Amino acid sequence: MNNLNEIIVRIKADTSSFNNPIDVLRSEIPQFWRGNDIKFEIGIFNGNDVLSVSNYGSISLAIRKLTDDGKVPPASTPALMQKICTSFDDTLTSETWEDGTKQHAVIPFSSAESNVVTGDHWLSVWATTVDSTPKIITLCAGIIRILEVGGGNLSTPPDPVKIYYTSNECDNRFIPLTAIDANTNLGTSDSVVPSQKAVKTYVDRHSTSGSGEIISASNVGTGIGVFKEKIDGDLKFKTLKSGNNVTIEANASEITISSSGTASSDGMANPMTAKGDLIVGGESGAATRLEKGSSGQVLKSTSDGLGWSEESSSYTLPTASADTLGGIKVGSNLSIANGVLSADGQTYTLPIATASILGGIKPDGTTITVNPSTGEASAIGGEGGGSGNSDDWVPSLQYVDLTYGASGDAYTAPTDGWVYVKCTTSNTNAYIIGEVMNGENLVTYSNGATTYSTSRNLYLLFPVGSDYVFRMFNSNLTVNTFRFIYAKGSVPPQLE
Numbered sequence: 001m002n003n004l005n006e007i008i009v010r011i012k013a014d015t016s017s018f019n020n021p022i023d024v025l026r027s028e029i030p031q032f033w034r035g036n037d038i039k040f041e042i043g044i045f046n047g048n049d050v051l052s053v054s055n056y057g058s059i060s061l062a063i064r065k066l067t068d069d070g071k072v073p074p075a076s077t078p079a080l081m082q083k084i085c086t087s088f089d090d091t092l093t094s095e096t097w098e099d100g101t102k103q104h105a106v107i108p109f110s111s112a113e114s115n116v117v118t119g120d121h122w123l124s125v126w127a128t129t130v131d132s133t134p135k136i137i138t139l140c141a142g143i144i145r146i147l148e149v150g151g152g153n154l155s156t157p158p159d160p161v162k163i164y165y166t167s168n169e170c171d172n173r174f175i176p177l178t179a180i181d182a183n184t185n186l187g188t189s190d191s192v193v194p195s196q197k198a199v200k201t202y203v204d205r206h207s208t209s210g211s212g213e214i215i216s217a218s219n220v221g222t223g224i225g226v227f228k229e230k231i232d233g234d235l236k237f238k239t240l241k242s243g244n245n246v247t248i249e250a251n252a253s254e255i256t257i258s259s260s261g262t263a264s265s266d267g268m269a270n271p272m273t274a275k276g277d278l279i280v281g282g283e284s285g286a287a288t289r290l291e292k293g294s295s296g297q298v299l300k301s302t303s304d305g306l307g308w309s310e311e312s313s314s315y316t317l318p319t320a321s322a323d324t325l326g327g328i329k330v331g332s333n334l335s336i337a338n339g340v341l342s343a344d345g346q347t348y349t350l351p352i353a354t355a356s357i358l359g360g361i362k363p364d365g366t367t368i369t370v371n372p373s374t375g376e377a378s379a380i381g382g383e384g385g386g387s388g389n390s391d392d393w394v395p396s397l398q399y400v401d402l403t404y405g406a407s408g409d410a411y412t413a414p415t416d417g418w419v420y421v422k423c424t425t426s427n428t429n430a431y432i433i434g435e436v437m438n439g440e441n442l443v444t445y446s447n448g449a450t451t452y453s454t455s456r457n458l459y460l461l462f463p464v465g466s467d468y469v470f471r472m473f474n475s476n477l478t479v480n481t482f483r484f485i486y487a488k489g490s491v492p493p494q495l496e
Helices: 094-098 167-172 196-205
Strands: 007-014 031-033 038-046 056-065 079-085 105-109 119-129 136-147 227-231 234-237 246-250 255-259 278-281 287-290 298-302 305-309 334-337 340-343 368-370 377-379 395-401 410-412 417-425 430-438 441-449 456-464 469-475 478-487
Touching (some): 278 305, 430 456
Antiparallel strands (some): 056 079, 056 119
């Protein structure tokens, strides 16, 4: 069981919010009994994320008295309580904050230091950084309540420093009146300064219904405004002037604007007489009727102005040829949709080559090999065999041992060469498989058996091209050697 030695106020300073800080131990605004030992525990957050305090040189906490009308005091107001903390714990986490075992900073006040005037005051917590030019960062601010108690280290709390004058003190600072003007109720001498009461009496007497001077006037709507400006207490408006054929009359409450002119008889006469007629410029631009044309006719510019004429004959698309850009028809194995021409899927089967048929052949892999990266076929030497003009694809004596991973792992060949695998097994159903991706083609190489009576070695050798991806699969065996052997033409210079 723990002893209660001091009042703890635990504040979460959330820099992402301007809300009043909350004492998380009591879920309400911070408060404490005056004249008691107080310990403020501060945690600095951005929302729910714990912030680092590694760039802080100090954290300060101050409590200031609110203004007489209950507003936030200026920073120049002397503090009732204030301290600076320069020792922090940057190992705080969300978990240690929630369980109450850690906080960024601890700021204590003794019972004598907390013996201040009670009521609602203003709490501020801020940090000063260790930058070459230190920065002041407000962490949180809001109302804190200091309660009156029947115990604690109590005495009459000191009054806060007085930074204002009372109403009577303000009046006493004015020179008393020696003479009063009957009309203005102000002093008759330039050397006499009126009292507050005299000024108020004057303003009340010369204001309409005590409402004071009109501040401003403005125009409303989207038309031309008549308000011009305000000079002192004088609102200035523009005047209305009558123009040609316009009269303006005013009475006690209204202004009437009337037109005194008549419509001109010189306006254009409408020459149109039937539906679809047009008006065109005739001789010297005179308005002239153009009768509606016949169905299918188009309006064209002519030597005499505008006129109706038959629509030009339609355009005929020529047939496309080797020399003519023109139209084509959609034939077999083609389709068109929304103006897009597409070819139907086609399947081509390469015939087997014979003495009379041009077709495909397959190397035997022994006397003839194919470089998977270039597609070049080579004949491996031997009596009666051709040299194939190149032995670059033949395995060289240079190799690099690889690390064999799990069954199914993928590897990438560094250049053209061969993959060599040696395995040992005496288990049943043992196998070793290599799969090589050659473009979209998958080639498989394997070695294995279902039963082995004694320990047996399994070998696998297969070609791969540069940057080919190959996978290795195995079961019930131990991989002893996993090696990449360079093709003769692909040996790096440092290995030659």
